[in-house]
Amino acid sequence: MGKILELKNLTREYPGVIALNDVSMSFEAGEIHSIMGENGAGKSTMIKIIAGAIPATRGTVIIDGKPCEKLNPAISKELGIGVIYQEFNLVPSMSVAENIFLGENTGNAVMPDFKYMHKRTKEIMEEFGVDIDSHRMVGELTTAQQQLVEIAKAICKNCKVLIMDEPSASIAVAEVENMFRIVRRLKAKGVTIIYISHRMDEVFEISDRVSILRDGAYIATKNIGEVSRKDLINLMVGRELTETYPTRNVKIGEPVLEIRDLCGNGDFHIDLTLHKGEILGLGGLVGSGRTELAKMLFGDVKPHSGEIIVKGKRCRFSDTSKAIDAGIGLIPEDRKKEGAFLNYTIQWNIPSMSLRRISRGTVIDFKEADRLADEYVERLNIKTPSVKQLVRNLSGGNQQKVVVAKVLAAKTDILIFDEPTRGIDVGAKQEIYRLMNELVEQGMSILMITSEMEELLGMSDRIVVLYEGKVSGELNKEQFSQDRVLELASGM
Numbered sequence: 016m017g018k019i020l021e022l023k024n025l026t027r028e029y030p031g032v033i034a035l036n037d038v039s040m041s042f043e044a045g046e047i048h049s050i051m052g053e054n055g056a057g058k059s060t061m062i063k064i065i066a067g068a069i070p071a072t073r074g075t076v077i078i079d080g081k082p083c084e085k086l087n088p089a090i091s092k093e094l095g096i097g098v099i100y101q102e103f104n105l106v107p108s109m110s111v112a113e114n115i116f117l118g119e120n121t122g123n124a125v126m127p128d129f130k131y132m133h134k135r136t137k138e139i140m141e142e143f144g145v146d147i148d149s150h151r152m153v154g155e156l157t158t159a160q161q162q163l164v165e166i167a168k169a170i171c172k173n174c175k176v177l178i179m180d181e182p183s184a185s186i187a188v189a190e191v192e193n194m195f196r197i198v199r200r201l202k203a204k205g206v207t208i209i210y211i212s213h214r215m216d217e218v219f220e221i222s223d224r225v226s227i228l229r230d231g232a233y234i235a236t237k238n239i240g241e242v243s244r245k246d247l248i249n250l251m252v253g254r255e256l257t258e259t260y261p262t263r264n265v266k267i268g269e270p271v272l273e274i275r276d277l278c279g280n281g282d283f284h285i286d287l288t289l290h291k292g293e294i295l296g297l298g299g300l301v302g303s304g305r306t307e308l309a310k311m312l313f314g315d316v317k318p319h320s321g322e323i324i325v326k327g328k329r330c331r332f333s334d335t336s337k338a339i340d341a342g343i344g345l346i347p348e349d350r351k352k353e354g355a356f357l358n359y360t361i362q363w364n365i366p367s368m369s370l371r372r373i374s375r376g377t378v379i380d381f382k383e384a385d386r387l388a389d390e391y392v393e394r395l396n397i398k399t400p401s402v403k404q405l406v407r408n409l410s411g412g413n414q415q416k417v418v419v420a421k422v423l424a425a426k427t428d429i430l431i432f433d434e435p436t437r438g439i440d441v442g443a444k445q446e447i448y449r450l451m452n453e454l455v456e457q458g459m460s461i462l463m464i465t466s467e468m469e470e471l472l473g474m475s476d477r478i479v480v481l482y483e484g485k486v487s488g489e490l491n492k493e494q495f496s497q498d499r500v501l502e503l504a505s506g507m
Contacts, residue, residue: 018080019044019207020065020096020176025074027060034060036231037074042176047198047208049218049239052228053251053468058211061228062178066098067091079175097169098178101301103161107154112136114153115167139167143197159190166197170206177201178209181301183217195221213300215244215505227251244507245498252468252497260473261445263452265292267476270324271460272312272343272429277321280307282484285321289429294451294461296475300504304484305464306348309431312462313345314338325429339368344427346418348434348464354418357407361399362388364406364417368425391420395450412443419450430454433464448474468497482506 020042027035035057042048050058063069065076067086076083078094105114112132121128136149140163147160156164162182169177179198183191198208198221212218218225219239227234227250234250268291277285282304289295297305310316312323314332323330325341332338335345347353356364366373366384373383388402395416399409406417415435422430435451436444451461451474465471471478478490480503488503 017044018042019078020209021077022061022065023075023077025061025064025076026072027057027064027069028072033231035064035071038228038231038233039074040226040233040236042207042209043224044175044207045202045205046223047202047210047221049210049212049222049225050228051212051215051218051225051247051251053466056228056251057231058228059180060231062098062100062180062209062211065091065096065176065178067096092172095173095175096178097172097174097176099162099165099169099180099182101181103165105153105161105164108152110150110152111147111156111164111167112149114164115139115171117168119172135171136167139170142200143167145193145197159193162194163197166201170201174206176207176209178211180211181213182210183212183214183302191217213504215247215507218247219244229253244502244505248498248501248505252501261449261452263456265452265455267291267293268458271326272462273322273324274312275322275324277308277311277318277323279318279320280304280311280316282308282311282481285481285486287479287486287489289460289462291458291460292455293476294455294463294474296471296478297462297464297481298471298478298500298504299481299487301466302483303481303504305481306433307484308481309345309347309433309462309464312338312431313343315345336371339425339427342427343429343431344368344422344425345431346415346422346433346435348437350414350418355406355414355421357414358405360403360405361392361397361409361417362402364388365391365402365420365424368421372426387424391424395420395423396446410443411439412446415439415443415447416450423454428459429462430459431462431464434466435463436465436467436470444470468500471500472497480504 018041022038022040025035025038038061052058064071067088067090076086083094106117115136116132121131133149140147143163145163147163153161153164182194202208210221222239224236224238226236229251270288271291272289274285274287285308299305311318314335314337330341351357356367362385365388369387370379373380392399392402397413397416399413406414436447455461463474472495476492478495478500479486480488480500482504487506490499
């Protein structure tokens with residue numbers, strides 16, 4: 016049917032980083048074309064350029080044969096590009112029909128044509144073969160139903176190319192088949208689907224072709240019938256470790272955290288053990304259940320069943336303060352939303368988890384709070400002109416150090432690092448790695464969740480890999496390999 020979308024020499028540069036490097040590829044009309052690559056391969060950057068969310072530093076996007084030099088989201092939609100991101104762009108307090116036609120001129124300047132909106136929504140849902148009432152509030156829908164609303168939004172805007180970013184990451188396995196059925200219907204109508212996924216079984220089931228990105232560069236495009244899982248893994252990996260990781264010489268001690276048959280929050284029958292002085296790497300793909308496990312261990316979510324044993328004592332955490340009292344601290348994945356109070360000072364942030372400990376009744380010992388802030392700024396080498404600096408004004412690496420300082424000041428010694436170096440530069444990464452080494456050398460223990468393969472292999476003493484909420488394998492140092500981790504993470 017011909018090319019509907021072409022990318023010519025797309026490059027996107029940030030200060031000190033090339034996120035996308037001279038990428039050229041094409042997409043045929045009416046095909047399902049998967050894009051694969053490790054975290055940081057450039058997939059999200061490529062999507063955002065096509066969608067007009069960010070400009071390319073160099074290169075051209077060609078849509079339906081026409082070069083588009085200055086794309087923005089409105090122009091991209093007008094030209095037939097639809098994007099469904101992992102985080103849905105829906106208004107919970109509005110109806111299904113209102114969300115689908117949000118921003119569209121369906122009536123006159125004063126009043127939308129609600130009759131048409133609900134009629135057309137019903138027609139689209141019938142085409143999908145699903146029964147979703149157009150009058151229901153989107154906030155009342157399941158995640159899978161909200162995803163269908165997002166697809167309907169794109170289709171009603173004359174979508175020619177639908178980009179789906181990890182569409183199965185937040186829906187149940189049973190709902191994936193329904194999504195596939197709808198995707199195949201769209202393909203039959205001539206819509207091109209660009210399917211971004213880490214899940215190989217899905218890629219092999221749904222795709223016509225698959226392209227691989229690695230370290231911001233285009234590697235290859237293959238017909239799905241011409242490659243094996245092993246071939247794709249080799250194309251995705253294709254490199255030796257390039258980061259240098261600081262060496263450590265720590266004697267691994269007794270178990271400090273044991274999880275037995277833990278179930279809940281999307282995880283099933285998890286067993287693992289963390290030892291004193293150990294960095295245990297937790298690998299797995301997006302949606303594998305790693306962050307969900309971290310939240311159960313930190314008391315943010317209650318497990319349905321199973322045991323958490325801390326230093327030989329069975330524990331049940333009714334809230335996060337109980338986990339902190341037991342010595343467990345969480346450095347969360349999203350430091351800006353969950354880790355730090357960005358609009359407050361370093362001096363306020365660092366003691367914020369320790370207020371019960373440094374208070375006399377209801378009165379905070381501000382002198383002790385200030386001492387803690389000064390101590391950990393010096394101890395963690397946080398680069399700031401003053402402890403009175405707002406955290407939002409710090410670099411990403413120093414913001415991360417503030418979050419770590421906050422956890423350490425609470426006297427925790429079992430630390431869960433969820434994506435410890437996400438969004439920080441190479442130099443700051445090295446500082447975080449050195450800090451992690453120092454902590455385990457001081458007798459602390461670290462459970463490290465990371466999507467970066469080099470980091471997982473370079474920093475871990477052991478690796479446990481999750482797949483769809485279950486442990487798919489455990490590797491000791493002698494068994495480490497990029498291929499084996501990816502195989503386990505893909506359910507092989």
